[in-house]
Amino acid sequence: MRAAWQRLVAVLSAIANWRFFKPAVFLACAYPLAQMSYRFWTLYTERNPDAFGVDPVKEMLHETGETALLMLLLSLCVTPFRRIFGINRIQILRRMVGLWAFTYGVAHLSVYSIFDQNCYSLSTCNVDAIWQDILKRKFIFMGMLAFFCLLLLALTSTNGWIRRLKKNWVRLHRVVYVAAGAAVIHFIWIQKSDIAVPLRWAYWLAALLLFRVFWYIRKGRPAGRKPVTA
Numbered sequence: 001m002r003a004a005w006q007r008l009v010a011v012l013s014a015i016a017n018w019r020f021f022k023p024a025v026f027l028a029c030a031y032p033l034a035q036m037s038y039r040f041w042t043l044y045t046e047r048n049p050d051a052f053g054v055d056p057v058k059e060m061l062h063e064t065g066e067t068a069l070l071m072l073l074l075s076l077c078v079t080p081f082r083r084i085f086g087i088n089r090i091q092i093l094r095r096m097v098g099l100w101a102f103t104y105g106v107a108h109l110s111v112y113s114i115f116d117q118n119c120y121s122l123s124t125c126n127v128d129a130i131w132q133d134i135l136k137r138k139f140i141f142m143g144m145l146a147f148f149c150l151l152l153l154a155l156t157s158t159n160g161w162i163r164r165l166k167k168n169w170v171r172l173h174r175v176v177y178v179a180a181g182a183a184v185i186h187f188i189w190i191q192k193s194d195i196a197v198p199l200r201w202a203y204w205l206a207a208l209l210l211f212r213v214f215w216y217i218r219k220g221r222p223a224g225r226k227p228v229t230a
Contacts (some may be wrong), residue, residue, distance in 0.1 A: 009085050016089045025093055029100040032067045033107065036060070057115045064111055065143075068104035069183050071097055072150070073204055076180060080211045095157055098176070102154040105147050139189035142182045149179035180205050 015021060042048035043056060052059040075098040082090050117133070119125035134140050153176055155161075162169050184205055187198035 009087070012085055013087050013089075016087045021089075022092055022096070026096060029071060029097060032063070033104065036063055036107075057111065060111045060115070061108060064104055064108035065183075065187065068101050068108055068150075069180075069187065069201055071101035071104055072176070072180050072183060073201065073208070075101060076176065076205075076208050080208065080215075083215065099154060099157060102150045105150050108143075109147055139186050142186040142189060146179045146182035146186060149175050149182065153179070177209065180208075 018024075039048070039051040040060070043051040075094055078090055078094040078097070082088055113119040113125070113130070117126065117130050119130075134144055153173060156165065156169065156172060165172060184198065184202045187201060188195050191198060
């Protein structure tokens with residue numbers, strides 16, 4: 001058993017230390033956006049009217065939102081993965097994948113504002129209607145909360161902000177768990193009946209939180225005191 005574990009760690013370490021590892025992950029993160037963009041172009045040019053099914057706006061909202069949540073939870077998996085397998089180089093992915101989560105969040109919000117709220121321009125955008133939508137529909141409120149948490153994290157993700165905030169940077173970036181929780185709740189509340197799919201995301205987030213609690217108890221101190229600049 002120990003030999004099998006060591007072989008697994010060796011294989012994972014070799015992958016993480018591959019010179020093209022980070023570019024390969026970057027391309028993997030970019031692929032869903034590229035694929036959705038191409039499908040949107042075929043829909044817009046009427047080359048493929050069924051590119052997003054019978055309800056294109058709903059499908060685009062679903063795909064961008066679920067991909068944003070996927071990227072967000074993958075970014076939260078980086079530190080547990082590093083601690084379990086002892087592969088420190090995996091940490092270079094955390095900020096990049098987190099920024100991809102923000103990118104897909106922007107795409108999700110753009111689909112909502114442009115196609116659902118008709119914000120094609122400043123003259124057609126009714127900010128008051130959007131604000132009322134946020135106040136009246138609780139799942140919209142949770143989605144906006146998740147987005148603005150991601151916006152805050154993206155704006156302060158640079159090395160300059162890490163130097164300026166120092167230890168407070170780590171405290172601030174724990175907001176990522178608020179973003180993840182709000183995104184999962186947003187996904188659950190938007191469902192009309194069957195919540196089986198969003199519950200899978202909730203279980204994933206719960207497992208990550210339990211791991212953090214376990215590590216906190218094991219070490220007797222908060223995890224991740226030192227900011228990661230890679």
